[in-house]
Amino acid sequence: MANKYEMFSVRVTDVQQATPLIKRFTLAREDGAAMPAFTGGSHVIVQMQGADGSQYSNAYSLMSDPRDTRSYQIGVRLEEQSKGGSAFMHQHVEVGTQLTISTPNNLFALDASAGRHVMIAGGIGITPFMAQLHELxxxxxxxELHYAFRAPEHGAFQDQLESGPHAGNTRFYIDSLERKLDLTALCAGLADDAHLYVCGPKPLIDAVIATAAKAGIAEQRVHWEQFAAAPVTGGAFTLVLARSGTELQVEEGMSILQAIEKSKAAKVECLCREGVCGTCETAILEGEAEHYDQYLSDEEKAAQQSMMLCVSRARSARLVLDL
Known part of the structure; x- marks a missing residue:
């Protein structure tokens, strides 16, 4: 499977503390050349390297204006269960730091056929919508944008939204002030040509998908994105690497990628480890996958021809891969 990403070097030109847990980083090429073009909803993979040789790789949405390619902006939340990347960005990345990033890819674009875009953001999930608002x-x-967060101090970029051209289209919902987002009412009032978009914590995404389904909104009108490794669930299974004949046991709580890396049975490239970049896509020769990625379409998942090793698991007791 070909890696369609190209990697290039950037410098951090500005760092702003947006909330107690979120920082906004501005990235630009060292030679001042324009960054690759992108559309609202796009993400990049950011690779970081610590002084001790540790390496991290995370996907982040681009939140800056797609019409201005002099620089990119990303928002990074310091995650409690960080794999290391968000903590590194918060603790070690400053103005002048060099990072390696990928060319942009978009799995969360606005649907051109929609008569109305209804955007729902939870916390750091506001970032892709910031770029999409520029496009709109x-x-x-x-x-319309519905933005929910825990408390006033956690409303990243709220001032920018309230004072900008989108103020009249934006509603804020703050848990600590008992201002709750009523998803049932929101979905019940949708026109037939309206599309829903949601980005944020998994419980919010799950609630939007379930509420939309209950309201009779077609799946193709509901779009979602979350940059976080899917929970590794399900029991242990046998993994067979067809090229070498190696058999591995993938234990409960372990990803296929982790099992392969632990055994050093094969070399697998994976930029994101979150099921969004597509670089670890691998052909399935026998068995079926339980897909947790956001990269493959529903049709591709149903076809059971390939899977993402970083997040997806086996639905069958035995899985044979072209590795």
């Missing part, structure tokens, strides 16, 4: 500015398609 001055356009003819109606839109």
């Amino acid at each position: 500015e001055g356009g003819s398609t109606d839109y």
